[in-house]
Structure formats: C-alpha cells, structure tokens
Amino acid sequence: MHVDGYNMLCPAARHSGFRRNPGPFGGPVPGPTPPLHLVERGPGGAARLPSPRRSGGTIGGRCLDRKAPTPMTNQEHTATLTAAEALAKRRQLLDDGFCLVPGVLRGDLLDRMRQFSDDFLDTHAVDHKFRYQGSDFHIMTKEAWDQQQDPRRYHDPIVAELLNLPAAVAACDQLGLENMTSAGSFILLSKPPHGPPLYWHQDATYWNHPKSALPWPSRVFLSYYLVDTTRENGCLRIIPGTHRKRTELHDLLPDAHSPEMQRADETHLAFTEQPGEIDVPCQAGDLVIADGRVLHAAWPNKTDTRRTLILAWWDVFPFPSVPTWWEGEPPPEVHADPNATYEHSRKPSHYLR
Numbered sequence: 001m002h003v004d005g006y007n008m009l010c011p012a013a014r015h016s017g018f019r020r021n022p023g024p025f026g027g028p029v030p031g032p033t034p035p036l037h038l039v040e041r042g043p044g045g046a047a048r049l050p051s052p053r054r055s056g057g058t059i060g061g062r063c064l065d066r067k068a069p070t071p072m073t074n075q076e077h078t079a080t081l082t083a084a085e086a087l088a089k090r091r092q093l094l095d096d097g098f099c100l101v102p103g104v105l106r107g108d109l110l111d112r113m114r115q116f117s118d119d120f121l122d123t124h125a126v127d128h129k130f131r132y133q134g135s136d137f138h139i140m141t142k143e144a145w146d147q148q149q150d151p152r153r154y155h156d157p158i159v160a161e162l163l164n165l166p167a168a169v170a171a172c173d174q175l176g177l178e179n180m181t182s183a184g185s186f187i188l189l190s191k192p193p194h195g196p197p198l199y200w201h202q203d204a205t206y207w208n209h210p211k212s213a214l215p216w217p218s219r220v221f222l223s224y225y226l227v228d229t230t231r232e233n234g235c236l237r238i239i240p241g242t243h244r245k246r247t248e249l250h251d252l253l254p255d256a257h258s259p260e261m262q263r264a265d266e267t268h269l270a271f272t273e274q275p276g277e278i279d280v281p282c283q284a285g286d287l288v289i290a291d292g293r294v295l296h297a298a299w300p301n302k303t304d305t306r307r308t309l310i311l312a313w314w315d316v317f318p319f320p321s322v323p324t325w326w327e328g329e330p331p332p333e334v335h336a337d338p339n340a341t342y343e344h345s346r347k348p349s350h351y352l353r
C-alpha cells in the first residue's frame, strides 16, 4: 500500500503547542468542538454535572495524521446529538451493549472509504477461512505498521483519517467514552455478493481480567457500514444485554474466529436464530458503537452488491479507572491489582453472570 505522503504528528509535535483534543481520542481536532455538558440525575434525582474530564487520552504512543487532506468543517462533521440523545445512547451502550449514532461518516471521506475498500477488495483475494466474516484485512497507520512490520497487514493514510474523524471523536466525547486509545488500525470486513451469514460470537479476549465484569466497556468496536444495510444484504444482529448477562448460547459457542468456528458449516448452532436477537440495520456512514463482550452476528448477503464494513477497535476507561460520570460506589472489581497480568481468554468466565 502507499508509503509516501503520510503526514504524521510526530512525538516532538505533541509538545510543540499543537492543540490536542482533551477528549477521548486524544487526537487533534480541526476547529473547535463545542463543549457539551451532560447532565445526569443523581440518586436523589438532583441534576449533576459530570466531574471534570480527565485530560489526554492517547493513541498509545502512536501518532495520528496532523491534517486531513480535505479540510472538514465542524458545521458538516461535528456530531449532532443533543445532550439528551447522548445520555440515552450512553445508557443504551451500558444496558444493551451497543448504540448507533446516525450520519457520522459522510461526504468526501465516505466516498474515499468506498473507493479505497473497493480498490483493495478488487485486488486482494480472501482466504476461505474468512468466508463467514467476508474478509478480514487489517489496515494500519504507517506508524503502527512500522512498529510491527507484519507482512499480513497493510497500511494506508486513510486509516488515520478515519480514526481521527471529528464527528466520531465528538460523538464518543458526547457519550462520555473516556481515554480511548487505538492500536492505529481498522479492519476491512466485506461480505461479498451472496456471501454467507456471520456466526454468533463475542470478541472479548479478556474474560480472565476482572474488568470483564464491569458495567462499563473496556473495549469497544466502532463500525461503519459503507452501504445501507438491511436483513437482505447482511445487516448486523445483536442480542442486547449479553455483554453482561450469560445465556445458554455463551457456553455452546466455539471461540470467536477460531479454527473450529471457521471449519463449521452453516448447520452449526452458531448460525441459528436466537431468542431476544434484534436486527441493527444502518444507513451508510452511521456509527455503531458496541461493547466487545456483546453477542452479535450478521445475516447473509442475498444481493448482488458487496456489503462492506470498516471496524476499528478502541480501548476505553483504562483499568482501573472509573468513568467520571459514574454514580455511586464502583463495583468491587475495580479494586483488583492494576498491575496483575491475566492470560487472554475468549471464553466467558465467572465474571459473566
């Protein structure tokens, strides 16, 4: 992929007085983002302003693009959630494990994301094992790629543009998603025309860690479908609440994206309809924010057109931090040793009750 022309904000620039967004992404935001004060009701019903936001989310030491090639005006690109809508969406993310913010990726960048993904998919074959996901291409910022130099991954300047998308930064900020960090990559997941469904799974890999029991997310995926989605072309399905509540299905599913799951055929239980499941149809460019623990799947694509998804993982509320807007006593798990290490596990543990 492209190597030239990547304009990074280098570490030195971080200390050169360049204005950084004090919000969740910690990345630069062109133009002012109007502050939004969410008012929550305290236990006694009293309105309460959130405590001052902690400053300085980072991108994990990874620099992001200093300026987007096409300047964006906040008029066009700042999220338009009202304070009440933002609170409702935060509530939904906590209760159901996901929420949707309409119209976040728009205009020129949406067009260029479509062009980029079509060009990429037209020139890269998909391994058969990824047929249920459609594709699984990891595209990184150049800087993130330089740190890993993984030949199975790619890099392109458009990654930083997407990760820094002002409307997404503003939406996450409005929701109160604090100290978000990204590894500097997104995943290109494209269901081809007449592609199969995606099995039920949850993507959390930290079930041994006490943070997997917390009522707020530790890791979220931010998804943009580049075409409108419906059941017909393979929209997302979710079982609301399963990020925190164990169901029978949890214990019956193979680990997400494991060889066992990839070998299975479509008669496997992971492809069946489930009680409580809902469709999450999207308009192209809507932002889906989902908790990494929630059970989700996708319908098959029965149309002649590719259904492409761009998905980026973000860590949020780094353990053992408590959201500044949290009311009352935080759960006991936040008192676990923050320096302890835990083996990765995709299997829901006793922390899922």
Ligand SMILES: O=C(O)CCC(=O)C(=O)O
Binding pocket: 133, 189, 198, 203, 235, 236, 296, 297, 298, 309
């Ligand atoms: O294709 C989709 O809609 C969801 C993809 C997904 O959840 C995954 O690949 O882990």
Ligand SMILES: [Fe+2]
Binding pocket: 201, 202, 203, 296
């Ligand atoms: Fe997933």
